Amino acid sequence: MASSTRAMSSLRAAQNIIAPRVITRASIATSTLARRAFTTTRPTTSLQARPNASSIVRSATLSRQFQRAYADAASQKRKPGKILTTFKWLWRLTYLSALGAIGAVIYAVYEDRNPQPQVQPDPTKKTLVVLGTGWGSVSLLKKLDTENYNVVVISPRNYFLFTPLLPSCTTGLIEHRSIMEPVRSIFQHRKAAVKFYEAEASSVDPDRKVVIITDNSEIQGDTSQTEIPYDMLVVGVGAENATFGIPGVRENSCFLKEIGDAQLIRKKIMDCVETAAFKGQTEEEIKRLLHMVVVGGGPTGVEFAGELQDFFEQDIKRLVPEIADRCKVTLIEALPNVLPSFSRQLIEYTENTFKEEKIDVLTKTMVKNVSDKTVEAVATRPDGTKETITIPYGLLVWATGNAVRPIVKDLISKIAAQKDSRRGLAVNEYLVVQGTRDIWAVGDCAVAGYAPTAQVAAQEGNFLARLFNNMAKTEALEARIHELSSSLNLKPGTNSADAAREIEECERKLRRIKDIKPFHYTHQGSLAYIGSEKAVADVSWWNGNIASHGSMTYLFWRSAYLSMCFSTRNRLLVSIDWLKSKMFGRDISRE
Numbered sequence: 232m233a234s235s236t237r238a239m240s241s242l243r244a245a246q247n248i249i250a251p252r253v254i255t256r257a258s259i260a261t262s263t264l265a266r267r268a269f270t271t272t273r274p275t276t277s278l279q280a281r282p283n284a285s286s287i288v289r290s291a292t293l294s295r296q297f298q299r300a301y302a303d304a305a306s307q308k309r310k311p312g313k314i315l316t317t318f319k320w321l322w323r324l325t326y327l328s329a330l331g332a333i334g335a336v337i338y339a340v341y342e343d344r345n346p347q348p349q350v351q352p353d354p355t356k357k358t359l360v361v362l363g364t365g366w367g368s369v370s371l372l373k374k375l376d377t378e379n380y381n382v383v384v385i386s387p388r389n390y391f392l393f394t395p396l397l398p399s400c401t402t403g404l405i406e407h408r409s410i411m412e413p414v415r416s417i418f419q420h421r422k423a424a425v426k427f428y429e430a431e432a433s434s435v436d437p438d439r440k441v442v443i444i445t446d447n448s449e450i451q452g453d454t455s456q457t458e459i460p461y462d463m464l465v466v467g468v469g470a471e472n473a474t475f476g477i478p479g480v481r482e483n484s485c486f487l488k489e490i491g492d493a494q495l496i497r498k499k500i501m502d503c504v505e506t507a508a509f510k511g512q513t514e515e516e517i518k519r520l521l522h523m524v525v526v527g528g529g530p531t532g533v534e535f536a537g538e539l540q541d542f543f544e545q546d547i548k549r550l551v552p553e554i555a556d557r558c559k560v561t562l563i564e565a566l567p568n569v570l571p572s573f574s575r576q577l578i579e580y581t582e583n584t585f586k587e588e589k590i591d592v593l594t595k596t597m598v599k600n601v602s603d604k605t606v607e608a609v610a611t612r613p614d615g616t617k618e619t620i621t622i623p624y625g626l627l628v629w630a631t632g633n634a635v636r637p638i639v640k641d642l643i644s645k646i647a648a649q650k651d652s653r654r655g656l657a658v659n660e661y662l663v664v665q666g667t668r669d670i671w672a673v674g675d676c677a678v679a680g681y682a683p684t685a686q687v688a689a690q691e692g693n694f695l696a697r698l699f700n701n702m703a704k705t706e707a708l709e710a711r712i713h714e715l716s717s718s719l720n721l722k723p724g725t726n727s728a729d730a731a732r733e734i735e736e737c738e739r740k741l742r743r744i745k746d747i748k749p750f751h752y753t754h755q756g757s758l759a760y761i762g763s764e765k766a767v768a769d770v771s772w773w774n775g776n777i778a779s780h781g782s783m784t785y786l787f788w789r790s791a792y793l794s795m796c797f798s799t800r801n802r803l804l805v806s807i808d809w810l811k812s813k814m815f816g817r818d819i820s821r822e
């Protein structure tokens with residue numbers, strides 16, 4: 232009993248010590264209330280039990296124990312764990328990055344809307360005529376110091392097209408305008424004004440140094456053909472689709488090179504679907520209409536087949552379920568495998584993924600004839616025997632490679648040194664068209680020993696911009712040296728020592744500038760989307776190569792292409808399109 236009284240009293244004493252601390256930890260409002268409550272109860276407590284010496288010692292010990300326990304709890308609360316700290320930092324980093332990204336976008340949009348005033352072309356300077364507004368030409372114009380030349384651009388297309396995302400436009404995953412950038416808005420950011428004519432170069436006269444241009448658009452004025460004189464000419468007209476002379480290809484198939492092609496394919500896919508869903512359609516006809524055949528197993532054909540299968544799986548199954556199981560994609564390739572420029576492991580991965588996605592891959596199969604409803608091809612069987620097959624189709628997409636444009640053929644025919652060129656304009660290591668002076672070629676229309684890709688065209692364009700900037704500087708320095716040296720010691724009152732020093736300085740600069748290395752292509756890697764949110768990538772790393780595939784590679788593919796888009800506007804539009812399609816599905820309305 233005594234011990235229990237003692238225990239009670241020591242506990243109360245301990246409460247008297249601890250309670251105020253607890254209150255001080257509480258909010259200010261509750262602490263005031265609590266203090267008042269303690270003040271009223273304290274006299275009762277002290278009347279009930281007056282602690283003796285031993286109870287004071289015990290209560291002190293107990294209070295210390297309580298304090299220690301309390302302190303431990305407090306210190307645990309105060310010191311968050313490593314995981315929590317990491318999360319806190321990650322969160323801070325995320326929102327700081329988001330703020331930074333928003334700031335960067337706002338700044339880029341502001342810059343885009345408020346270009347600097349431009350210098351007007353100087354008629355005393357050389358006229359540089361650029362043909363085309365594709366990868367090669369636009370990369371050149373982006374880096375060129377336009378103040379050094381009178382720049383004239385001629386192209387039937389008044390926009391730059393980001394071709395790597397073109398297959399996504401065929402199914403409506405991305406809207407076509409999201410990957411187009413008007414060239415006039417590109418040119419308004421150049422230091423000096425650039426002249427643009429929306430026209431086709433129909434002929435080049437290297438002797439008179441003129442380009443004949445024709446306006447082939449729907450609306451034409453009184454003048455639709457004229458001549459543009461040049462001092463320097465860059466040919467960047469790309470290439471057209473190769474049909475290899477196979478009968479019926481041009482008349483019956485769709486190509487996939489320009490925006491108009493992607494729009495036509497998008498319309499035709501939906502036309503096939505709606506016609507197949509028409510009341511009373513026979514089973515055989517439904518199967519034919521929903522059979523989409525892609526010819527060409529390169530990156531364009533593979534990406535298109537993947538996008539198409541995604542469209543059927545994700546949207547047609549949901550919106551037109553009654554016929555969706557009859558949708559079928561077949562890829563035809565003349566070589567033994569698809570994606571011949573990728574590593575073996577990635578080729579196998581792609582072919583296996585296509586099998587899982589139920590895309591039929593017919594390799595070693597050569598198309599021989601195309602009619603409005605069927606493709607006739609010769610397939611080589613594993614035992615070497617050949618078999619002619621007839622494939623009914625609803626939509627046929629031809630993605631087999633490049634052929635030379637008429638303007639390039641015309642130029643080749645006028646240059647004796649080019650008489651053996653079959654694939655385009657043969658150029659030297661500085662991209663000068665062989666057998667000419669003052670004519671350069673970039674991109675798919677140039678034969679420089681590299682694959683016809685956007686990467687090559689862009690690097691060639693950048694190289695030419697550096698070359699031309701250097702040439703302009705060289706000419707300016709040479710003119711200055713000539714001016715200084717021709718007046719040296721002639722004019723009284725001029726300081727010859729200063730002039731000599733300036734000549735020396737100019738010559739030093741000249742030596743540095745004149746040391747221009749020939750064009751060298753650096754391959755950064757190859758990427759391709761293969762459907763089902765999977766991609767393959769052969770990425771150059773140091774002196775080797777990294778082959779990767781799957782869903783993570785797909786995220787890499789998306790981020791790489793997004794970062795490569797021409798402008799902030801394109802990046803924003805493409806991101807919104809991806810988000811829109813994810814949320815609401817693709818827009819299947821047929822325009």
Ligand SMILES: Cc1cc2nc3c(=O)[nH]c(=O)nc-3n(C[C@H](O)[C@H](O)[C@H](O)COP(=O)(O)OP(=O)(O)OC[C@H]3O[C@@H](n4cnc5c(N)ncnc54)[C@H](O)[C@@H]3O)c2cc1C
Nearest residue numbers: 363364365366367394395432468469674675683684685686
């Ligand atoms: C669907 C698709 C996807 C692709 N994906 C990739 C990829 O992922 N990675 C990659 O590296 N490459 C890719 N490529 C290849 C790449 O697009 C080309 O290699 C690249 O466009 C070549 O650039 P270029 O400047 O030579 O020609 P283009 O970009 O084709 O531009 C040619 C320009 O010349 C203009 N022109 C045509 N005729 C005339 C004329 N008579 N007079 C004046 N101008 C004319 C055209 O209007 C156009 O503006 C892809 C191509 C396609 C079609």
